[in-house]
Amino acid sequence: MKTNHLLSLMAIPMLAITSCGRDIYVPNQVNAPLLKEKNEFKANLSLSNWQGAYAVSDNIAIMVNGQYVSRAFWYNNSDNEDDDLFVDKNTRGGLIEGGVGFFKAIDSKKRAVFDVYAGYGNGAFKTLEGAYNSAPDGTSKIDYQLRTQFHKFFVQPSFGLSHKVVEAAFTPRFSIVKFYGQTIGVKAFENDTERRDNFLRIGDNAVPFFEPAFTVRVGYRYVKFHAQLMFSVPMNDETYSGYDVNDYFQPVSFQTGVSLNFGEWVKNSGRK
Template identity: 50%
Template sequence: MKKICYQFILLLIAVGIVSCNRHIYVPNTVNVPLLKEKHEFKASISPTNLQTAFALTDNLAIMANGQYVYRFDFSDRSDEQGLFVDNQTRGGVVEGAIGFFKPFGPKKQMVFDAFAGYGMGSFKTFTIDKNDNPDANANDYLLKNRFSKVFIQPSIGFVHPVVEAAFSSRFSMLNFYNNTIGPKAFENDATGKSNFQHINSQSNFFYEPAFTFRVGYKYVKFQLQLQASIPITNSDYREYKLNEFFQPLAFGMGASIDIARWYHQIGKK
């Protein structure tokens, strides 16, 4: 675990010096349910994500996730956008998955789960700051893409009535299509236009590790997640040289709800 934390810190330092914008892919929150028993239901909600999971049996579960990024502010773009936030991006994804979970340890406080799923979504953004050109037609600088998504997501975590903590490794494959490029989006930038079009020419693979932390009591907890999104498609993206069209980090806060019978057994012999 110390080694994983150390590698994640190095990743944050590496992406911290990258100024990314024009995002046409913003990773959605990793759904880490950490279920422990049959018919347990867990959901989480944040300003941009809604996630649910339900245990069909003592080891089999399903999940459904939705994301909608609405940070669309073409007239007032923050100077600090890029690493966590691009105020000109709007869009999202819907996805479903099926998976396996297994509590283990002397008190069954550790949980391993692994999900495989499929999703579809789209994002749009702009290549200029409206403040730099207030008379510009926004659609002339529009970038838009649709995509399909396949992912595999193993996680391991600690579950307690008060605190939950987990580390997840999501491996995603995205296929972009139906790209839209405004007529002035890449004026005098042939390289940028070629890079954007290249995204549609191949499957794009991402490694998306995440740390999830929850604190509260039993059924309701505050949730926090820090997540990276590392493109691993080709050599240009290795060693954390991140593509400008993919948001490299996501930080989310929200609430988690857990409906489970095992809470009633706490303190009973």
């Protein structure tokens, strides 16, 4: 079992290229703030993720994260041709989550940082079943829509380096996602009742995910360019009617944006 999970992780880049699944779970960007001191604040801003973290004491912090995925900006809404090689172009939705955690600088220069956060989120995603791509022009998207809501619980330890010019972190996030409220359009999987049943049963059991993320920030003091590569690996082998529930989860994500950092150490770093 463990070997299978390791092989799955190694194969993810290829899966991202070849998969044409229906994504009803897109993992949000991992918030890895690497805070060092009381009253420090950090925000990460990108097109689909918005995150903030604030240190309420010298070792305790809170975070709030938001996500909204909509690929209409990149694709013609009237276009019902096949998906991009990397993503399901019809996926739309997101989540809101919050967490609390512990952080500590672990070297004398306070550049190496360890932190761990735990939290809860709630969200929803919807997409279109693949047969919509070959449907006649003017076909209602609602007839092919797949939709689900979910609760999410997560724990994420991080180890990283934080400097006024560059930051880097590795964060192995563990998430448990419980889907509920699945709905399916009247024409979705119209000729495949087993596949319909498969989708409607996604919420039967909570799905654990291993979501390791690699984060890099480069800039100077208050403002840095932010980039993150993350994988999302379901840690079970559930199948319903011969179909793997993993078909509905986006396996890899790459995000870029801007990171803002405000704190006493950031202010003082300009004097050195």
